[in-house]
Amino acid sequence: MKNLKISAILFAFMMMFMAPGLFAHDHENTPGEAEFRVLGNCGMCKDRIERAAYTVRGVRYAEWNEEEQKITVRYRPNRTSQEEIERTIAKAGHDTENFLTDDETHANLHHCCIYPRDPEMLKNNRRHDEE
Numbered sequence: 721m722k723n724l725k726i727s728a729i730l731f732a733f734m735m736m737f738m739a740p741g742l743f744a745h746d747h748e749n750t751p752g753e754a755e756f757r758v759l760g761n762c763g764m765c766k767d768r769i770e771r772a773a774y775t776v777r778g779v780r781y782a783e784w785n786e787e788e789q790k791i792t793v794r795y796r797p798n799r800t801s802q803e804e805i806e807r808t809i810a811k812a813g814h815d816t817e818n819f820l821t822d823d824e825t826h827a828n829l830h831h832c833c834i835y836p837r838d839p840e841m842l843k844n845n846r847r848h849d850e851e
């Protein structure tokens with residue numbers, strides 16, 4: 721009986737420390753951290769995309785993955801937002817999950833960087849400078 725009590729207390733303690741970790745995997749719900757789609761082609765795109773992200777005040781980390789066509793960013797949520805980071809990357813030439821670059825900016829990218837655009841995104845996303 722005593723052992724059972726101790727086990728119950730131990731279990732309660734374990735849950736207290738472990739439970740928050742069980743829910744910490746959803747990046748979209750972690751303030752200051754986001755992962756979203758960004759289209760691009762090559763190492764030059766990677767530079768341009770990450771550099772654009774780092775121009776946003778409050779961005780602490782940006783890494784674009786060519787294979788996954790995704791960027792991971794970490795930022796100070798009191799300084800900036802995923803939306804501002806997306807708009808800035810789109811302005812630099814790369815369509816993002818929610819925003820589009822200008823046709824002209826896309827066409828003027830280095831020739832190896834002219835990535836194929838996604839018709840769904842062209843239909844649904846807002847332009848980077850749209851309200």
Ligand SMILES: [Cu+2]
Pocket residue numbers: 760761762763764765766832833834
């Ligand atoms: Cu490129």
